[in-house]
Amino acid sequence: MVSVICTLRHHSDEVSCCAFSPSLLATCSGDKTLRVYKAQDFSELPFSPLSGHDYGVHCCCFTSCGSYLVSCSTDGSAMMWSSCTGEVAAVLQHPGRSPLRVCALTPDSSLLLAGACDGTVALWDLPSNTLRRCTAVSEASVVACCFSPCGHMFVTGCTYGDLKLWDVDVSLLHAKKDAHDLGVTCCNFAFQFKVDGCCVMFRLASCGQDSQLKIWIVSQREGAACVMKLLHTLTSQSAPVLSCAFSSDGDLVVSGSVDKSVAIYDVNLGTLLHTLRRHDRYVTAVALSPTMPWIATGSMDRTVNVWRIGDGGDGRTAPESRQTVCQGRKLPGYSRLLLADWSEGDVQTWLREEGLEELVSVFKANNIDGPELSQLNRETVAELGIESLGLRGRLLRKIKDLKAEQSGTEAPDEFLCPVSRELMKDPVIASDGYSYERESIESWIRGKNKTSPMTNLPLQTTLLTPNRSLKMAITRWKSSQ
Template identity: 75%
Template sequence: MVSVVVTLRHHSDELSCCCFSSALLATCSADKTLRLYDAADFSQRPFSPLSGHGYGVHCCCFSSCGRFLLSCSTDGSVIVWGSDTGEVLAVLRHPDRSPLRVCAVSPDSSLLLAGACDGTAAVWDFTSRTLLSTVSTASVVACCFSPCGQFFVSGCTRGDLKVWDAGIRLLHAEKDAHDLGVTCCSAAPQFEVDDCCVEFRLASCGQDSQLKIWICVCSWPSACIMKLLHTLTSHSAPVLSCAFSSDGDIVVSGSVDKTVAIHDAPISFCTSLPAINTLHRSAPPPPTRRYVTTVALSPTMPWIATGSMDRSVNVWRIGDADSRAGKYLTVKSFSFSYRRKLPGHSRLLLADWSEEDVQSWLCEEGLEELVGNCKANNIDGLELSQLNKETAAELGIESVGLRGRLLRKIEALKAEQSSSEAPDEFLCPITRELMKDPVIAADGYSYERDSIESWIKGKNKTSPMTNLPLPTTLLTPNRSLKMAITRWKSSQ
């Protein structure tokens, strides 16, 4: 039995990653921010969102103690945040400022690992924040530590899985583990030690639409064997994310086919059942569904968090209503369509909202105390969109912080609505924002001029889309695309 607990819709762009600590849920997005929620009631922490990255945030993870939250971005940096304050504790930069796609911290919080587009994985001493080494492989898009912390696994766009020891030595390379590329890998929390050997399970997924379960047997000083246990084919399109439960009994995966599948980890065969829920879809029209980009499981509660390109996060309860925290319902496998239902007012442009729509939105955003002010002043959508610091003060909102929160929420709402219906080709691939001055780069793709120029100036001489070297940095104005965007904006 699976039921939705809450739907979080605070990000203004597609979800990249989500993760749990024992007390918190963290999410990150292409909108350059992270958000933190209390895992008990999923209320947003006062200091959320966290802003510090210059480009979209691709991955986030907690340290095992939950005190630290780490995030990595296209800007080539890993930021270490204090999870209880949102304070930036450290900024670690890739030696060549290469865009970072994935990061992980070892179970004992001694090592930090980040995978980059240039084909390197950088390893830092987490305590001293010093760079230890970089290892060369293909473009790294997946990584995880073994549950014992003595080994780590990397996955690349070529489809290989590689196992390394803590001394940054390659122990094993599983060639073509996933055809067309690995997208994610995750180690089960349990491991066994026999003499000098460590054995643990690994889940990996990829562009081949498969989820695979492996047994990794690593021994000192330099031996490792990977054995394929199961190949799960419940998805019909590339699988983008996978994760084990804290007891290792189930593994969850999310896919381009817009479904999430939950498998009993020990079984050798899974049959996907018909969809059992339809809770996520993009704002109509049209009612199109979006890819599931990330999945995560709570270590202490029966929660599954799933993020999508529709900008929302769903938190699901898995198990019987009376099941205790940490105990999961054993299931063979099932999947559910990933959609988001929007309230009625969200289907309208802000300027078309009624007074009741405004009041409903304030409640959804945790600003219930402002309902009375807006009601007394007959604030509708048009007037809400025109609020500024001065007019907000005239509404009788005495708290400067509360006025600031309201204005930030309004700006985020306007930004979301301005691009929510925009065709994907009108959005810059780097910032995922509506382009104002589109230019064509040497890779054939169109970008916002400022974004691609900043990308190139940052010593990134590779394509943001293909990771291949750019033969030239010459940019050509895309006048036809600019005219198309102008016509589309006029029609809105």
């Protein structure tokens, strides 16, 4: 069984990454912040959110002891934060200030690797925070990277679809061309490895725009070249797979997809165990706790769901699971787009999730489903016999927030600046053909970034053209809200 234990709704833009330490959960977002929670009860720490990046944060990871949190951003920097105080311990700049899309640490946290949009990787020594080297590894953006559990090699994945294996001196050990058609999106090594005589074998998961999750066996024999052999191709998800991660014991692999689902597989058998559907938009991030039976999933819907693997004992409905390819049942509540579709059980689940457990019996006795919930007001709530004025007020506020959330009043993506992820006031068209908020793209160019924030190709000119039609569309949309 797999069940949701909480939903975190603190980010104001899409969630791009989740990461666990033994005692903490960190999330990062296009809203330029990171948030940190206790893994015991998922309460947010007092110093959270962490603000310091100038643009969206793409990736985060903890050092092995959990003392520091590392993040990387479109602003071309990697930052180290104290997990105890939230203070910035170091700011590491990519030499070319190229946007950083992904970062990874060696198991002993002695090296930090970051992949950039210009096809380079930057490698820093920690804790001296000195740049060891910055090397071109691809002609396309590096969007995936991870270290082997021994820390002696790492893998990079790019938007062209290639996977490449390197040693820590950034010498190429092996290249797998077109590992994923249309591009790699994520890769991760399992923590375990096997030693057979003089041969070492690792398991690597990769996913991509081809809607596939692949499990590879990476082996290296002393004195011989590295070999990558495909073990499983997992195809249960119907759209690009954006993220993947192994469980701490290496027996499970989890992936998140554009089809809004989370898939959990048995690595050894290559079979689907669970399909989880709780997000309203693309699932962009997955992470598994090294010490607890938790899975965290982040989405473009701006939420992070925390799931428990196993019998949570909380009575919540969970997807069916079998050791064959199967489709889990839709979970109640937020998994449904329209409030009008909610059943009485969905409403009761929503009440529990919103901390209104004392109202479950009242709603159950009055057979209140989604349509009835949407019609509740001050008078009808009072008629239900809810004596507490404060409780009635909380319920009405929760209903108001729920209806606003489901009314589709969030700004369409095309109205948001790709750099700041904020609603544009003065949209302009750059020479790359994309529209940006004038202030954001001018600041980008002034910062010596003469490449497109979207394509990383050189801007042919810094001339900006007002996008009047887009400005009018935004104005009309705002007036309709």
